[in-house]
Amino acid sequence: MRHVISLLLENEAGALSRVSGLFSARAYNIESLTVAPTEDASMSRMTIITRGSDDVVEQITKQLNKLVEVVKVVDLSESGHLERELMLAKVRAVGKDREEMKRMADIFRGNIIDVTDSSYVVELTGNSGKLDAFLGAIDASLILETVRTGVCGIGRGDRILKI
């Protein structure tokens, strides 16, 4: 099962490597990991997408909680939550493909944020499925490069992760 684990941790040098080290040492799976400071600069927030049985995910949350610099851990996928990921895709845009690319970007509600006479950079946000769908919808030979941030997640409504 896919899980979205969200954590608050001290914004200290090395905290990230403690988390990533834990995943590799215990052979847990990481699909994506994002981290950045929060509005409180002393703390970072991390979203980890992982896969595992319920037992494994229970261990993951317990082991994360055990790390001294981790302040709080929740499994967002236990209830309603939102996920977003940002992708920048550089695509070939010449001849008839130029118009087609523009149309696809519009359909997926992306923005074209860089234009040259032969390429676009399309900025797209959404859940991971939407980004995959965009890549699936355009001709693969037109994709020059892509970069994705990985997922960040937040609980719906009253579920708040804060100290």
Place this chain on the structure above:
Amino acid sequence: MVLSGAEIVVRCLQEEKVEYVFGYPGGAVLYIYDELFKQEKVRHVLVRHEQGAVHAADGYARSTDRVGVALVTSGPGVTNAVTGIATAYCDSSPVVVISGQVPTAAIGQDAFQEVDTVGITRPCVKHNFLVKDVREIAPTLKKAFYLAKSGRPGPVVVDIPKDVSAKKCEYAYPKSIAMRSYNPVTKGHQGQIRKAVQLLLDAKRPMVYSGGGVILSEAAEALTRLVRSLGCPVTNTLMGLGGYPGTDGQFLGMPGMHGTYEANMAMQYCDVLLAIGARFDDRVIGDPADFARVARKIIHVDIDPSSISKRVKVDVPIVGSVSSVLEDMLKLLDENPQRPDAAALEPWWKQIAEWRGRDCLAYDRDAPVIKPQFVVEKLYEVTGGDAFVTTDVGQHQMWAAQFYKFDKPRHWVTSGGLGTMGFGLPAAMGVRIAHPDAQVACVTGESSIQMCIQELSTCKQYRLPIKIVNLNNRYLGMVRQWQQLFHGNRYAESYMDALPDFARLAEAYGHVGMRIDKPGDVEGALREAFKRRKDLVFLDFQTDQTENVYPMVKGGKGLTDMILSSEDL
């Protein structure tokens, strides 16, 4: 008061009432050594290898209720210490290791004796720090001691760059420490504890399985009261020996791979199992699927939530400190008018007596060669069961665990989790330094002892009259046993050729050495050795080369699938 970083380090150690630091100097810690030199409160023990420093600090910690402290230099000092740190980590031993680091400006420059200490030690510490600012030394050390000892204890490394130990700042030792990200639970959930007590009272075949948590939590006495009032059998894991008196009738011995028949059978066939400060380790329950084959209710008390439901599903999880939960259980038991089910306990004990009747630890007492078990039995007798016993790793370790009966906690010091050969002698140094009047024996093998034999020199310098009980079978015995059982008797590299004459080697270090060849000389030699109260005596017992440790549960097999003797092979 303005002090240098090095002065602050020493002040902090004094504040923490540290009596001894086990260490080895080098460039990056010279300022700290200079300050240690200028005072007398914190004494330094100069080991001969940094692994020995950490094991000694660890032995000190395990045999007391205190934090052990080691001090090493950067680079090779740290890498040598890693085995010691990992050993402490695997057995949750509270040790603070202070390491020197190259100067801040040199970090990342591939400087002389630079290693990424925080990176290398990260997976084998409870926590670690790199102190980049002299003002952070005092709060960091305060945190280090607090982290090492609180919650589930463990080693903490504090890495201090050389320039930071030279810089000056205003010093004040923090009185207390609060960390928003670290708040170990101590009090257990009352509802869960109530449920647990009820289950135990209703049980027909109750069983208590306790581990190192009981020792770490200073809860041996509470455990003993609980087991007595429940009238049920109890087993102590390798780490938990001494948690319940080993000579008591309710004690079934150790469980697990080399546990007793009765302990393993009772673990498997009880109807309510109280696991307390133990973690269902693979060496204890064997195959978890086989263990789960039999229905029983499991209550699991542990301070570390991640130990609960890790390998075995439990019915009543209780997160809390073992001592606090035990006290709560005792109180509830007292208040409850219900008594344990005597009518059910009687057949349960009868069953256990039957299992005990297998006499699973029997060995040939008439053999013409020295049986290793016999040496441990005699050691037990000669020391009146009162010695501190450290061990290395292998067959001798298992025989020591099986045949020395520990009635008190913290007298048994062994590397359980990591299984570190080389632990025994330096650990014994730490024990003896913590207990300067006690009898301290290191039960070892001719292979293990060579892994930290250099510490014989430390023992000479600090006059540590440890008795080294070397069960010399000329083999990496435990390896040979596995090769015999699982690799068609192909003894690949397990014969220890070219052994030194240990008695003379000990003498070369300035100690007393004895070689014992005949069973009839075992007791006399031990008596003689322990009579020499001021001397380290190296007793080199030439033991049976082919003896195996039984019972044995093969790796990955079910707990009740035991080989009881060579006849079962």
